[in-house]
Amino acid sequence: MSLAPLKMKRLALSAGVALAFAVSAPAFADESVPQNDLLNATLWMQKSVEYKGNVLGTFALARIRLDEALADKSWTALPEMQDAAKVSDMPTAIILDCDETILDNNLYEAHLVKDGTDFSPKEWTAYVNSEQTTAMPGAVEFTQYAASKGVKVFYITNRTKEEESATATNMEKLGFPMGGNVDTLLTKGEKEEWGSPKGSRDQLVAKDYRVLLMLGDNFSDFTDDYKGTLEERQAVFEKAQSHWGKDWLVLPNPEYGSFESAPFLSDYKLSADERRKKKIDALDGWTPKN
Template sequence: MRLHLPLALAASALLAGCAATPSRPAAAPMAAAAADDNLNAVAWTQTAIEHDLIYLQTYREAQSHLLAALRDPQWDALSKEDRAAPVTGLPPAVVLDIDETVLDNSPYQARLVKSGGQYDEASWAAWCKEERARAMPGALAFTQFAAAHGVAVIYLSNRATDLDTATLANLRKLGFPVAGPAAFLGLGTVLPGCEQIGTEKGCRRQLVSQKYRVLMQFGDQLGDFVDVVANTEAGRKQAIDGYMGWIGTRWFVLPNPTYGSWEPALFNNDWSAPPAVRRQQKLDALRYN
């Protein structure tokens, strides 16, 4: 709490102070801290109980539907574009993104906020190799439940394939079921005859579809479920057209305000633009009524 002295008392105190001390140059005003658009997002991710409750709610809801999906031989959570083989006779699996879906990388984001830095592949790889990411609430219990009922757990991530050893070690330390190296499909995994565009996961989902009937998918990005042809507001909505009925039954979407493809969609996907320009375009995207 800030206490406010009466004006006269404050003035007399100020005059007395001036009389008692020699004059000195005025102190330079403190420079205002640069705005960091990610500060609130990272703080919310790390401290808000609401964040944890959303994850628990999502994974518990998924678990409540899993056995029914397992009993339905035609149940499948892959889009028609990603289903490259008939589901009949295939063993069941669940497909999960890793970062901000099962592993919490907010310490890496917090370091960037504190240092004023930006994401780069070297610092990201170094963080992954620390193998210190924590489990997201509810993720461990769900994946263990799935594995206990004979459902394969596949981690489909945009972590590079050369981070597989560190990533699988991190998952194992936390108790996540990891059947082996094939459980991790990182960026760089190749499906012959399928051309990957950027970091889209469609080819890897097609690879999964050749081996498994996918009961559920989990992710914090739209691209964890379908390939996004045009990363614009309209294009993102179009990508999930026809699949809204799957939300909460086959597709389980988790919150990530700290980063994601939603952000560059606001500035025409142009990361080469100066930060001030990108920030202004994000401001221009806000709705005021």
């Protein structure tokens, strides 16, 4: 038998396989997949049960600490603003950050990853105004528990005053207790002196309430001394050692925050590659022996 027909059959089969592969191959087979520093963090925060477990655990601890604080009339999370010997008769309050503390913005973060874009204040405001933000696991239940104990719940956020109305409506729909006749949603720029640092807003609450707990995902939710070098931030952290896990409770957020900008000292004039290089240089790594 001549080998020509067999060769022709093999060629036809090979061509058919190649065509089938070309049709079924994923669209990115011939293209590089864009790299994005947010990918793993966003995937973890949006899809992992480990993240949900971390958040639920933090709010479970918050209930325990709240009960302890209510039983101790000298307990205050802001001793530099309040005299523990004079706060026993004050009404009680807790202070919570919003984004990535009680409000989950992973739809927006995933948009940045999937569309290959960067944070845009204008686009962020459009997202806020869409009122699609969801609640962190356990956040609504914790705030409702605090309110049931007669504790006023304050939300100190760097969402802006222009975003306050949509934020309040979104939070009310989710079930967060709001202030009634007291302004409990304190936004950036709501007063002229209210910039990104939150200390002046903390002080406003501390003037009339015994602050039992502070909850946040960023160092800046607890102190205005959050900026500086990595070493300076570590020193501030150690100075506040008695607060962590007691009256200052931290939610995990590997997506963004002052931790990420500290290695390049918040110098956003640097290119993305220059910022990334400084973050890599800040890491302490193991060196294998030859």
